[in-house]
Amino acid sequence: MDKYVIEGGRPLRGTVAAQGSKNACLPMMAAALLADGVTTLRNVPRLSDIETMAAVLRALGATIEWEGPHVLAVDTRGVDKYVAPYDLVRRMRASIAVLGPLMGRFRRAEVSLPGGCAFGPRPVDLHIKALRELGATVELEGGYVVARAAALKGKRVNLSGPAGPSRGATANLMMAAALAEGVTVIEDAAREPETVELVNMLGAMGARVEGGGSAEITVTGVDRLEPCEYEVMADQIEAGTYVLAGAITGGDVTVEGADAEYLSLFIGTLREAGVTVDVSNGAIAVRGNLPVAPLEIRTGPYPAFPTDLQPQMTALLSLASGRSVVVEGIYPDRFNHAPELVRLGAHVEVTPPTAVINGVHRLYGAYVMTSDLRAGAALVLAGLAAGGETNVRRIYHIDRGYEGMEDKLTSLGAAIRRLEEE
Ligand code: EPU
Numbered sequence: 001m002d003k004y005v006i007e008g009g010r011p012l013r014g015t016v017a018a019q020g021s022k023n024a025c026l027p028m029m030a031a032a033l034l035a036d037g038v039t040t041l042r043n044v045p046r047l048s049d050i051e052t053m054a055a056v057l058r059a060l061g062a063t064i065e066w067e068g069p070h071v072l073a074v075d076t077r078g079v080d081k082y083v084a085p086y087d088l089v090r091r092m093r094a095s096i097a098v099l100g101p102l103m104g105r106f107r108r109a110e111v112s113l114p115g116g117c118a119f120g121p122r123p124v125d126l127h128i129k130a131l132r133e134l135g136a137t138v139e140l141e142g143g144y145v146v147a148r149a150a151a152l153k154g155k156r157v158n159l160s161g162p163a164g165p166s167r168g169a170t171a172n173l174m175m176a177a178a179l180a181e182g183v184t185v186i187e188d189a190a191r192e193p194e195t196v197e198l199v200n201m202l203g204a205m206g207a208r209v210e211g212g213g214s215a216e217i218t219v220t221g222v223d224r225l226e227p228c229e230y231e232v233m234a235d236q237i238e239a240g241t242y243v244l245a246g247a248i249t250g251g252d253v254t255v256e257g258a259d260a261e262y263l264s265l266f267i268g269t270l271r272e273a274g275v276t277v278d279v280s281n282g283a284i285a286v287r288g289n290l291p292v293a294p295l296e297i298r299t300g301p302y303p304a305f306p307t308d309l310q311p312q313m314t315a316l317l318s319l320a321s322g323r324s325v326v327v328e329g330i331y332p333d334r335f336n337h338a339p340e341l342v343r344l345g346a347h348v349e350v351t352p353p354t355a356v357i358n359g360v361h362r363l364y365g366a367y368v369m370t371s372d373l374r375a376g377a378a379l380v381l382a383g384l385a386a387g388g389e390t391n392v393r394r395i396y397h398i399d400r401g402y403e404g405m406e407d408k409l410t411s412l413g414a415a416i417r418r419l420e421e422e
Contacts, residue, residue, distance in 0.1 A: 002399075004392040004406065006383035007415035008365060011251035011288070014412045016242050018234040018257035019045040019403045020070060023094075023308075024194040025232045027171040028201050029053045030097035032074035033060070034105050034175060035205055037227035044072040044232055049400045052092040056084050060098065076227075079106075086112040086143060092400075093117060093168075096124055099145065100172030103131055104179035107149045113140065118372040120333035126161050126169035133157040134173075134180055154182035154221055163330045164301035165190040170217070171198055177219035178207040189217040192302040193262050197233050204228040236262045237308040238402060241377050243286045244312045245409065247275045248319065248385045250288040253412060258284040265305050269297060269313070273320065294322035294359060300329040311337040311378035318346035319385060320359035328353040337375035340368040344382050344390065365390040373401045380405065384414055393421060 020043035030053070032039035044050060046069070054064040054072075060082065063075040082102050089095040089112035102109035114124065128138045128145060134157075136149035154177055159169050170190040175198075177184035189195070191213055199212030205228045208220040239258035246253025247270060260267060260279040267277050267284065273292035278285040295317060299307040307330040317324040318341055328334050332353035341348050343366045347358040365388030370376030376398040383390030392398075395418070398405055406416045 001393075001421045002395050002418050003421045004380060004383070004395050005417045005419055006365075006380065006390045006392065008363070008384050008386040008388065008390055010249065010384070010413055010415060012245050012249045012384065012409070012412035012414055013252045015254040015256060016408045016412060018236070018239040018255055020232040021045070021194060021197070021235040022047055022049055022401050023237070024197040025050060026053050026094040027097040027198050028230065028232065029057060029072070029074055030101050031175055031198060031201055031205070032227065033057070033062070033076055033079060033098060033101035034178060035225045035227040036077055038073050038075045039227040040067070040229040041072045041074070042070065042229070042231040044070050045235065045403045046070070047400060047403055048396065049092050049094065052088060053095065056088045056095045056098055059083070059085055059088060060102070082106055082108045082110060084111040089114050093122060096127060096168060097171055099127060099131070099147065100175035103136055103147055103149060103152065104176040107152070109147045110144045112144050119331050119336055126159055126166045127172050130157055130159060130169055130173035131176060134176060134184065152176060152180035154180050154184035154219065156185045156187065158187040160188040164188070165215070167192055167195060170195055174198065174202060174209060174217060174219055177221060178202055178209065178225060180221040182221055184219045184221070186217040186219070188215055190301065191215060193233060193236070193259065201228065201230045204230055234259060237306065239263065239284065240266055240306070240309045241312050241381070241402070242408065243270070243277070243284055244316055244381055245384060245412065246286040247288040247292070248316045248381050250290045251412070252287050254283050254285040256283045258282070260284055265303055266309055269295060269305060273316070291319055291321040291359060291361070292316060294320040294324040296325045298327040298329050304329065307331060307334060308374055310334065311374045312381055314338070314348065314355060314357060315341060315378040315382040317357045318348060318360060318363065318382065320357065322359055324357040324359065326355045326357065336371040337378040340375070340379055341382055343368050344386050346382070362387055364388055367391045367393065369393045370395060370397045373397050377402065384409070
């Protein structure tokens, strides 16, 4: 296992480019299953989660090859198995994205139940409901979601969940419906740009999907889909994380490839905190002014403040000039970073779904441990701001979602090394 050793307290300066979007790419890799042939994805980030999805597709009989540093070819001609095994799905919940395309094309799928997540329960009831509504039989057997259908028939399906729309369930339903009979209307569909990206890719494969980006998506089933070539959008959560690296170190950082519209609420929130943010030509430039002003934020489904930037934002607010309140509207327990930030000198008190952060003047280096991807990113940010040396342990969580984080931060002037944990 590796760790990061960070000598904090240096303002970061310079420009980095956003990687391809992990969360857009994962369902797009699964979507390749809808066609027989080679689908080529460009701008694919090199991440362990992408390798896990590749392993899931290989387990189904697909051949996956890197044709360039960020070009991935998914050849589905050999697909002859329909089981996503426990050993892979337990590593990455997003493996459930093969459920919809397997049902769409082969009318059978067995996908291990993902189980718990480091930051609380993440059920898959909406994914199951979606398939049942199209006429599939879906049972839970031996820890697996076992789905079968003689035929899938489109209909109106409401996907409202307790925390609003589900991105994963919207993706699975769109992919199953693309090869179903008739018209499926998804009510309360996810509206994130990653969902729009999947809509566009399905369109490039010959699917008839309308309404991407709105709360109602209409899918008119077709008989077959063709493989396609598609360039994955930039990763806005990664981009936002580097924007915060500039803000939290009082530096001057430009992130290229960031989509200011996607991040508009995040950018507005940073400005409210007194951070200078300039947006132009697909780049976001940030100039940190510490201490930031305290804030009240609430995460929610797009276009609300993204939960995937909440831990990193909480790190910034630990250096605010007063009391901030962060309410988690998606995952009430997503505060693994809080006790670790406290180890660095932050004052954070959590009563789910809320964290109250009383800003401090300084953070101090310490040993901290990562327990999930975005919590890990938050600890790196705090370590960059902290005086002295911070050891961030178990960074394999960070490798799931950030390609070469230490290289990017080093290019901005950070003192960060990857070492094997002793
Ligand atoms: N939900 C249900 N039932 C379901 C599905 C979801 O109740 O069947 C609930 C969830 O528990 C959650 C909410 O609905 O409260 C939203 O979940 P969603 O299904 O949208 O999440 P997801 O598709 O599993 C994606 C991202 C996550 C991100 C969430 C929310 C991918 C691969 N993952 O997950 O990203 O937090 O949307 O925006 O796209 C990350 O990158 O760090 C990450 C966790």
